[in-house]
Each structure stands twice: as C-alpha cells, then as structure tokens.
Amino acid sequence: xxxxxxxxxxxxxxxxxxxxxxxxxxxxxVLYYVAFTETRLQAQRSxxxxxxxxxxxxxxxxxxxxxxxKIPEYFGYMMETVAIAYAGTLMxxxxxxxxxxxxxxxxxxxxxxxxxxxxxxxxxxxxxxFAIIFVAAVGMGPFAGVLAISxxxxxxxxxxxxxxxxxxxxxxxSTLKATGASKLQVLVYGVIPQVIPEFSSYALYRYxxxxxxxxxxxxxxxxxxxxxxxxxxxxRNFEEVGMMLFIIVLTVTVIDLISTNIRKRLV
Amino acid sequence: xxxxxKKTTWWVTxxxxxxxxxxxxxxxxxxxxxxxxxxxxxLYYLASIATNSSPERLINGIPHIYYFxxxxxxxxxxxxxxxxxxxxxxxxxxALLSTSVAVVFCLPISFLAAGNINKKAWLYQIVRxxxxxxxxxxxxxxxxxxxxxxxxxxxxGVYALFFFSLGILVKLVSETVExxxxxxxxxxxxxxGNIFQIICFGAVPxxxxxxxxxxxxxxxxxxxxxxxxxxxxxxxxxxxxxxxMSLFNYGNIAMIIFITFxxxxxxxxxxxxxxxxxx
Amino acid sequence: MIEFRNVSLTYPNGHQxxxxxxxxxxxxxxxxIVGLSGxxxxxxIRSINQMVKPTEGELLIDGENTLKFSDxxxxxxxxxIGMIFQNYNLVKRSSVLRNVxxxxxxxxxxxxxxxxxxxxxxxxxALHSLERVGIAEKAYIRADQLxxxxxxxxxxxxxxxxxxxxxxxDEPVASLDPPTSHAVMKDLQRINKEDxxxxxxxxxAIDLSMQYADRIIGxxxxxxxxxxxxxxxxxxxxxxxxxxxxxxxxxxxDASNE
Numbered sequence: 001x002x003x004x005x006x007x008x009x010x011x012x013x014x015x016x017x018x019x020x021x022x023x024x025x026x027x028x029x030v031l032y033y034v035a036f037t038e039t040r041l042q043a044q045r046s047x048x049x050x051x052x053x054x055x056x057x058x059x060x061x062x063x064x065x066x067x068x069x070k071i072p073e074y075f076g077y078m079m080e081t082v083a084i085a086y087a088g089t090l091m092x093x094x095x096x097x098x099x100x101x102x103x104x105x106x107x108x109x110x111x112x113x114x115x116x117x118x119x120x121x122x123x124x125x126x127x128x129x130f131a132i133i134f135v136a137a138v139g140m141g142p143f144a145g146v147l148a149i150s151x152x153x154x155x156x157x158x159x160x161x162x163x164x165x166x167x168x169x170x171x172x173x174s175t176l177k178a179t180g181a182s183k184l185q186v187l188v189y190g191v192i193p194q195v196i197p198e199f200s201s202y203a204l205y206r207y208x209x210x211x212x213x214x215x216x217x218x219x220x221x222x223x224x225x226x227x228x229x230x231x232x233x234x235x236r237n238f239e240e241v242g243m244m245l246f247i248i249v250l251t252v253t254v255i256d257l258i259s260t261n262i263r264k265r266l267v
Numbered sequence: 268x269x270x271x272x273k274k275t276t277w278w279v280t281x282x283x284x285x286x287x288x289x290x291x292x293x294x295x296x297x298x299x300x301x302x303x304x305x306x307x308x309x310l311y312y313l314a315s316i317a318t319n320s321s322p323e324r325l326i327n328g329i330p331h332i333y334y335f336x337x338x339x340x341x342x343x344x345x346x347x348x349x350x351x352x353x354x355x356x357x358x359x360x361x362a363l364l365s366t367s368v369a370v371v372f373c374l375p376i377s378f379l380a381a382g383n384i385n386k387k388a389w390l391y392q393i394v395r396x397x398x399x400x401x402x403x404x405x406x407x408x409x410x411x412x413x414x415x416x417x418x419x420x421x422x423x424g425v426y427a428l429f430f431f432s433l434g435i436l437v438k439l440v441s442e443t444v445e446x447x448x449x450x451x452x453x454x455x456x457x458x459x460g461n462i463f464q465i466i467c468f469g470a471v472p473x474x475x476x477x478x479x480x481x482x483x484x485x486x487x488x489x490x491x492x493x494x495x496x497x498x499x500x501x502x503x504x505x506x507x508x509x510x511x512m513s514l515f516n517y518g519n520i521a522m523i524i525f526i527t528f529x530x531x532x533x534x535x536x537x538x539x540x541x542x543x544x545x546x
Numbered sequence: 547m548i549e550f551r552n553v554s555l556t557y558p559n560g561h562q563x564x565x566x567x568x569x570x571x572x573x574x575x576x577x578x579i580v581g582l583s584g585x586x587x588x589x590x591i592r593s594i595n596q597m598v599k600p601t602e603g604e605l606l607i608d609g610e611n612t613l614k615f616s617d618x619x620x621x622x623x624x625x626x627i628g629m630i631f632q633n634y635n636l637v638k639r640s641s642v643l644r645n646v647x648x649x650x651x652x653x654x655x656x657x658x659x660x661x662x663x664x665x666x667x668x669x670x671x672a673l674h675s676l677e678r679v680g681i682a683e684k685a686y687i688r689a690d691q692l693x694x695x696x697x698x699x700x701x702x703x704x705x706x707x708x709x710x711x712x713x714x715x716d717e718p719v720a721s722l723d724p725p726t727s728h729a730v731m732k733d734l735q736r737i738n739k740e741d742x743x744x745x746x747x748x749x750x751a752i753d754l755s756m757q758y759a760d761r762i763i764g765x766x767x768x769x770x771x772x773x774x775x776x777x778x779x780x781x782x783x784x785x786x787x788x789x790x791x792x793x794x795x796x797x798x799x800d801a802s803n804e
Contacts, residue, residue, distance in 0.1 A: 032367075035360040039502075041425065044418025053416055083317035090311050091325065124532045126491040129524055132512065136520070137335035138328050142318035147328065175635040178595050179708055180625030180652025188660045189648050193640045216407035219498050220512075223318065226407070230499060233411045241415075245408055252403040289669045291643060291662055293686050 057242040067243050074225065074247050081224035082251065084145040084217065085210040091146070092153025093203035099154060100161025107165055115162065122155030127213055131222040142223030149210050149217075157206055164198045165191075201266045204259045211255050215248050343525050344518035350507065351526045358503035359530070361421050361496065362489040365428035370482045372429075373436040378466055380437055381444035383452075402434040406492045410501040421502030428492055432485045439481045440474065447473040480545045483538045490534050494527055547572055548594060548712070548744070553603035555589055555768075563589035564600065565768040573711070574742040576735065578749050578759035578776070582788055586768040587748040591714050594746065595627045596620060625652025628705025628743075630715040630734075634697040638690035642681070642700050645689050646672040649707030668707075675703035679733050695726035702733055706741075713737070715747040719754065724799045727751070731758045751798040752784045 011017075061067045102108045103115025131148035138144050168191060176190045218226020225244055232240035290297075315321050378384045379394045409427035417423050452469040460468070497505025504523060511519040548571040555564040563586050571577055579587045592598045593605065596612065604611045607623070615623060628649070636645045650668045651659055658664070664672075676682040679699040684692060689700060698718060705713050715734065719727035735758050738745045749755045755762055755776070762779050764772030764787030772779075772787050781792055788796070 031363060034356070035363050039357050039360040039364075039421050041364075041422045042420065043422050044420065045416065047417050047426070050416040057412060057415075080317055083314035086310055087314040087318050087320050090307070090314075124535060125528060126494050126531065128495040129527065132508070132520070133336070133340070133524070134332065136339070136512070136515075136517070137332045143320045143324065143328070146318050146320040147325070147332075169635070171631065171633060171635045172637055174597055175629065175631065176648060176651065178597055178624055178627070178629045179649055179704075180621045180623075181648070182621065182651075182656050184656045185651045185654075185659050189640075189644070189651060190637060193637045193644075197639065212403070212405050216405045219407055219495070229408065230411065233415065233499065236415070238415060241408075241411060245404065245412075248405070248408070249400060249403045253399070256403070288666060289673065291647065291664060291669060292641070 053238065056238040057245070061239045061243040061246065064239055067239050070240065071243065071247070074228070074244050077218075077225040077228055077244075078215075078247050078251050080142055081215045081218075081226075081248075082211060082255070084142050084214040084222075084224050085149060085207060088146045088149025088214065089153050089203060089207040089210045091150035093157055093199070093206065095150065096154045096157035096161055097199070099158040101165060103158060103162035104165035106168075106170060115158070119155055119158045119162070122151060123159065125152075125155075127152045128217075128220060131217050131220050135221045140221040140223075145214055145217040145222035145224055148222055149214055152213075153206050153210060156209075157202055160202045161195070161199060164195050164202075168194045197266045201263045204263050204266075208252075208256050208259050211252055215252075339517040340521040340524075342518070343521035344516075345522065347519045347522040348526060350519075351504070351523055354497070354504040354507050355526060355530060357421055358493045358496075358505075359490065359534075361424040361428060361501075361503055362486060362493040365425045365493075366432055366482065366486045366489050368425070368429050369432040369436050369485065373433055373440055374478075376433070376437045377440035377444055378470070380441035383445050383447070383449065384462075384466065384470065398434055398437055401430065402438065404431075406431040407495065407499060410496050410499045414500045419500040424493060424496040424501035424503060427496065427501055428489050431492065432489050435488065436481060436485050439484075440478055443474045443477045443481075444470060476545045480542045483542050483545075487535055487538050490531060494531075547606075547608060548746075549604075549606040551604040551606065553593065553600045553605055555593060555598065555600045555602075563598070563768055564593065567603070567768075567770060569763065569770065569773070571744060571746065573744055574738070576738045576745045576747070576758065576760040577763060578747050578755040578761070579763045579765060580749055580752065580755050580784070580787060581765035583750070585765040587765055588716055589768070590765065591716050591746055591748055594712075594714055595624050595629065597629075621652060625708055626711050628708045628710035628713040630698070630701050630705055630713065630718045632717040632720045634694070634701045636689040636697055636700055636704075638688070640689060641686050642676065642689055642692070643669075643672060643685040645700055646676060646685075646703045646707050649675075649704040652708070671709070672703070672707045675706040676700070678706065678737070679703050694722055695729065698722065698726075698730050699733065702730070702737070706737065710743060712744040712746070715745065717748050717750065719798070720750060727754065727798050734758070751796060752781070752792065753797045753799070755779075 099115055099118060101115075103112060103119055105112050108115055127148060130151050131144060134144035134147040138147070172190045172194070173186055176186045181189065214224050214226075216224075216226045218224045218228070219230045221227065225248060229241060229244045232238075232244070292300075376394065376398075379390065380398060382391055385391045385394070406427060409430050410424060413423040413426040417426065447470060451473070452465050455465050455469045493503050495505045495508075497503045497507070498509050500506070504527065508520065508523050511523065548569070550567045550569040553564055553567040554562070556562050567590065579590060581587050589598055593600045594607075596615075600613060603613075605613050612620070612623060637648070647664055647668065650664060650672070654664060654668065673682055673685060676685055676699075679702050681692075681696055681699050681703075684696065684700075689697060692700065698721075713734070718734070719730050722730060731754055734745055734747065737743055747759075756779055759776040762772065762774065762776050762783075763770060764783070766787060766789060772783060774783075784796070785791055
C-alpha cells in the first residue's frame with residue numbers, strides 16, 4: 001500500500017462534477033438570456049404605487065354597504081363553485097376506480113399500459129384546457145365545469161388509486177383463494193377493505209384541490225364565482241373582487257379544515 | 268402472552284337453535300355507514316341540481332363532446348403554428364422566471380416556517396398563518412390582482428406565479444426541513460455554531476436533493492398555470508386562446524391546444540426524469 | 547387421505563422445489579414437516595391445495611387426482627382445506643368476525659356474501675370457532691388491534707369455520723414468542739384430537755415438532771429424507787435432516803408462563 005500524499009490529493013469525481021456544473025450553468029444561462037430578451041417585462045405602473053389599490057382590495061370592501069349588500073349573491077356563486085367541485089370530484093373519484101385497477105400492475109396484468117397511458121394523457125392536459133373544450137362543446141355554465149373537474153380528477157386519482165392497489169397485501173388475496181372464494185368474493189373481502197380508507201382520503205384531498213380550481217373556471221365560462229370575479233376586475237370594481245376573494249379564502253379554508261380532519265381519522 | 272379466559276361471554280355457549288339474531292356488523296356501525304352514504308349522495312343530489320349536471324345529462328353530453336372534437340376541433344389549422352410559438356415562449360418564460368425567483372425566496376421563508384429551526388413560536392405561527400392564507404388564493408385571482416397593480420403584460424404573470432408557487436414551495440420545503448435528522452444540527456450547535464451556520468452546514472445539505480426536486484415540480488405546475496394567465500391579461504398563450512375562442516375559430520384553438528399539449532408533455536418528461544435521478 | 551405419487555415441482559425459473567415426492571398422510575394425523583428454509587417445506591404444503599401447482603406426478607386426495615381438477619372443482623375442493631400462515635394474513639381493517647366469516651366464502655353464494663348476508667348458522671359457527679380459540683369477546687374488534695398471538699388465533703378460527711377435513715399450517719408460530727407459540731400449537735393439537743382434522747404443519751423449531759407431532763417428515767433440497775413417528779425422533783435425526791449440528795435457533799424453548 002502506497003502512502004497517502006496529503007499534499008497532492010485529488011477528488012476522483014472532480015472532472016465529472018465540473019462537466020455537469022458547466023453544462024447546467026450554460027444551459028440555464030441560455031434559458032435566462034432568452035427569457036429576459038424575448039419577454040417584455042416592463043411595468044405600466046410601479047408595483048410600489050399599489051398602496052391605494054391594495055386598500056381597495058383588502059380594506060374597503062369590509063366598510064362599504066353596497067358591497068355588503070352583494071355578499072349573499074357572492075355566497076350563492078361560491079356555493080355553485082363548491083357544488084361544481086363536489087359533483088366533479090365525486091364523478092371523478094368513482095370513474096377513477098376502474099381506471100386505477102386497470103393501471104395497477106398486480107391487477108391489470110398485460111393491460112396495465114392501457115390504464116397508465118390513459119392516466120398520463122389526461123394528466124398532461126391542463127385542467128383549464130379541458131374546461132375550454134367543454135365550454136365550447138356543451139355551452140357555458142357549471143355543467144362544463146363539472147366535466148372539466150371530473151376528468152382531471154380521474155387523471156390524478158386514477159394514478160394514486162393504482163399506487164394504493166399496487167401496495168395491497170397480495171398474501172390475503174391468495175389466502176382467500178385458498179379457502180375457495182370466488183374472484184368477486186376476493187375483491188369484496190380481500191381488496192376493498194384494504195383500499196377504501198385510502199381511496200376516500202385521496203378523494204377528499206382532491207376535493208380540496210378542486211374547490212380551488214373551480215373558483216377560477218368561471219374565467220373561461222365554466223361556471224362558479226370566477227365569472228363575476230373576472231367581470232368585476234374588468235370593470236375595475238376592485239372592492240367587489242376583494243370581497244369575492246375574501247369569500248373564496250374563507251370557504252376554501254373551512255373546507256380544508258373539515259377535509260383534513262376527516263382524512264386524519266380515515267387512515 | 269394472552270391469558271385464555273374460560274369465562275363465557277354474553278352469547279354463552281351458542282346453542283345453534285338460539286333465536287336471537289347475531290349481527291355481523293354492529294348496529295351502530297351500520298347506522299354510521301348509512302348516514303355517511305346518505306350524506307354523500309344527498310350532497311351529490313344538491314350539487315347536481317346546482318350545477319345542472321345530473322348523471323343523465325353527463326351521459327347525454329358525451330356525444331356532444333365527441334362530435335365537437337371530431338367535427339370542430341379536427342383537423343387543427345396546422346399553418347397557425349407560427350402565431351402560436353411566440354406566445355408559447357412567453358408562457359414558458361413567465362413560468363421559468365416566476366419559479367426561479369420563488370426558488371430563491373422560498374429558502375429563508377422555509378426555515379422560518381419549520382418548527383425545528385425557528386424556535387420562536389409566535390413568529391412560526393404568523394408565518395404559517397400567512398402561508399396558509401396565500402395557498403388558498405387561486406393563481407388566476409393573483410393574476411387578476413397583479414394585472415390591476417402593474418398593468419397588462421407578462422410581468423403581472425410573473426408576479427402572480429411567483430406568489431402562487433412560493434406558497435406551494437415553502438410548504439413542501441419546510442416539511443422537508445422539519446423531517447431532517449436533528450443530529451448534525453445538534454453537532455454544529457455543540458461546536459458553537461450560530462443559527463446561520465446551523466442552517467448552511469447542518470440543514471441545507473440534508474434538504475438539497477428534495478429542494479431541487481420540488482423546484483422542478485413547481486416549474487411543472489407553473490407551466491400549466493401560465494397557460495391561462497392571458498385570459499386575464501397576464502401574458503402568455505392564454506391571450507390568443509381567448510381571442511380565438513371569442514371568434515369561435517376552432518381550427519386555431521385545436522392547434523393551440525395541440526402545441527400546448529406537446530410542450531407541456533416535453534417539459535414534464537424532462538422534469539420528471541431529472542427528479543427521478545435526484546431523490 | 548392424501549397421497550403424493552412421484553410428485554415433482556419445477557418453478558418457471560428452473561428451480562426444482564420438489565423432487566419425486568412419495569407420501570401418504572392418513573386422516574386425523576398430526577404431521578409436522580421439518581427442514582431448513584429453502585428445503586421445500588412451504589412448496590410441499592402449498593402444493594396440497596395447489597397454491598403452487600406440481601408439474602409432475604399425481605396428488606391424490608380421497609382417491610381423486612387433484613392436479614386434474616377444473617377451476618370450479620378446485621374451488622370446491624379448496625373450501626375443505628383450512629390454511630394458516632406465518633403472517634396470519636388477516637384483512638387488518640376488517641373486524642375479527644368478518645375475517646373469520648371469510649372462511650365461509652366458499653360455501654356462500656357470491657351475491658349473498660357480497661351483501662354480507664351470511665346465514666345465522668354461519669355467524670354462530672364463526673363465533674363458536676372464535677370461542678374455541680378463546681377470543682370470542684374480540685369478535686367486533688378490528689383485526690389490527692390484536693396482538694400477534696391473538697391474530698394467529700383469528701386465522702385458526704377462520705380455518706375452523708371452513709369446517710375443513712384438513713388444515714395446512716405454514717410456519718404458524720415463526721413470528722410468535724415461545725409461550726404464545728406453545729399456546730398456538732396446543733390449539734392446533736386440540737383441534738386435531740377433538741375434530742379429527744388432519745394437520746399438516748411446517749415447523750422450524752425441533753422441540754415444538756417433537757412435542758406436538760404424531761409423525762415427522764424431514765425435507766432437504768426438495769426431497770423426503772426422513773419419515774417416521776415423532777416418538778422415534780431424536781436430536782440426531784434432526785442433525786441428519788438439517789445436515790448440520792443443532793443450533794440454539796432451532797429451539798423455541800419451554801413455555802415459561804404456561
């Protein structure tokens with residue numbers, strides 16, 4: 001064994017690190033160069049002058065009686081939003097079950113790739129693009145929103161479901177088969193009790209996300225509080241925007257709290 | 268070891284002709300399950316009335332959607348691509364810049380929002396509260412606000428997505444920070460290190476892979492979010508999408524959707540494969 | 547009666563699990579199969595109810611070659627065989643009673659069982675099985691709240707509820723501490739004596755095998771290397787079966803608090 005020369009030590013991985021580092025740096029530099037030269041980033045107003053505007057958003061709405069008078073109306077829109085999310089999530093959560101089973105390696109067998117391909121394609125598609133397509137296909141209104149929400153929920157829930165299914169205890173399945181149980185009995189007694197808590201928990205989690213998404217669907221005409229919000233913003237009625245925003249934040253917070261609470265008990 | 272109790276229980280020795288019905292699931296559980304089921308269905312009933320989306324209408328809607336896609340969207344107007352690419356680049360730039368700024372700002376805030384680093388309970392609670400509120404605001408509403416503040420254009424989009432992704436990123440990173448091994452932190456504290464040394468030498472190396480991975484994840488989210496910012500005037504491809512929609516120019520819309528889909532898929536694929544290598 | 551005639555089993559990867567096994571197990575016998583891990587104990591026991599299917603030979607049960615059974619017939623045949631596993635294999639989130647009732651699935655119509663419409667006779671039978679292993683009071687508790695020994699008793703009760711002619715137990719006590727191991731083995735012994743149910747049990751521990759078995763079958767590399775009454779067995783026999791000296795690990799020890 002040769003003695004270690006501590007004055008002449010080299011990190012054997014140094015060259016590789018250096019190449020990676022240089023490569024990443026150059027790549028990022030190009031990206032940022034393009035970003036700063038190709039995109040106009042001028043402000044028409046300085047953000048530091050938005051004090052009065054922020055006051056109109058966050059302060060004034062609480063002290064104007066004409067805004068107060070509109071609160072019930074806004075709550076109505078918010079309830080529509082919550083309803084879009086609920087109908088959409090529930091539909092999606094139910095339809096995600098067969099897709100999830102198909103996409104799970106231990107169930108789908110040779111057809112797993114079909115399920116996985118469907119789910120990947122759906123998830124690659126941003127929600128709002130679905131909303132646009134559905135608005136054009138079935139007309140403006142909450143119905144298009146429900147469709148958009150449910151199809152996107154299938155994408156995410158189907159993937160999560162398939163992971164849950166892949167993690168179940170397969171020994172129980174063969175145990176039940178060994179008692180002479182039929183396939184359907186194995187499903188009901190062996191599989192479903194193992195997956196139901198996670199399935200419901202994920203569906204609730206997705207509901208939290210969907211309440212947020214459905215509050216902006218109105219911007220493309222798919223119902224909910226987004227439509228009056230964008231209208232008020234275009235007319236520069238920022239007090240109204242502020243009040244609607246307050247209602248959204250409040251509702252989302254309450255729903256999150258309830259849902260998190262239920263989810264904690266589920267799993 | 269469990270003591271084997273010889274004492275008989277309430278059904279005693281179970282004569283096979285006993286007439287008392289033995290339930291498989293206790294009544295209380297049955298009622299509970301029934302109530303839950305009724306609530307879920309009842310809420311769905313209400314929601315489907317409010318949104319005009321009965322299951323029947325859902326099924327009837329499928330042919331509409333099918334014919335819309337087949338007759339109106341197909342074929343896309345392929346020659347429209349030259350008008351799509353510049354706003355698409357702007358969309359990407361908005362996502363890249365907002366993510367980059369958020370990635371820088373998230374680090375100090377994450378340590379403030381991590382209970383194991385920030386020992387000042389009041390500060391921790393305030394930061395958490397603000398972040399929770401921030402995360403309830405949808406990205407599009409932030410965009411509306413910033414358009415009002417700095418005017419129409421990509422800058423408003425960058426601001427909006429910066430705040431939007433900051434909320435997500437800080438939550439993810441602070442959770443990682445809270446899960447780190449306290450050993451190295453204690454060791455540095457024991458050698459007399461101050462809070463910045465603890466963070467730099469104890470915490471940062473431990474969270475680095477997750478930090479980079481979450482940054483890429485947030486970039487993916489921001490790419491999707493930036494597609495529609497143009498609907499409210501915050502720059503990107505959403506602007507031409509809205510124009511073409513108001514003109515009912517479905518061939519062009521299909522082309523925008525198609526190119527967007529390709530771009531999103533490419534970015535997602537690269538980002539996902541990078542993230543897989545990291546963690 | 548179970549009869550192995552020249553049974554061999556080759557796994558798809560080429561590994562030979564069983565080599566030309568010839569055995570006869572009579573009704574009501576308490577047979578313990580011993581051998582090192584990898585010797586083919588599990589393969590042997592699982593080939594009886596075809597959780598793994600032998601590739602050659604004949605496996606006769608009551609004179610019928612079970613390897614030729616159709617799926618339907620196999621299901622019918624399996625419901626008469628109870629099975630107990632090292633990891634209990636209970637549905638952890640279901641109640642104890644539901645787990646035990648799973649033993650009646652083969653006897654209950656699919657539709658009825660999906661709607662949880664077991665006959666009262668079945669429910670009573672399930673509770674009776676639980677009573678026999680001493681945990682009837684746990685019927686409505688979720689299975690994951692029980693200790694390991696209790697969970698293994700639930701799985702014994704599940705097997706009993708099948709009203710089987712034969713119970714297969716694959717390393718039933720390998721995850722349990724010594725006193726609980728003895729208690730579980732005593733349960734199996736009692737069931738064997740009282741109901742005349744044939745028991746085929748895989749064990750690693752030699753002292754348990756000698757104490758509870760009527761007959762011991764030794765396996766090495768997928769072959770039967772010993773077959774004889776438990777009374778004829780000594781530590782020397784085990785050294786021959788294992789092909790190495792007996793170690794501390796091969797013993798469970800006495801039931802200290804029985």
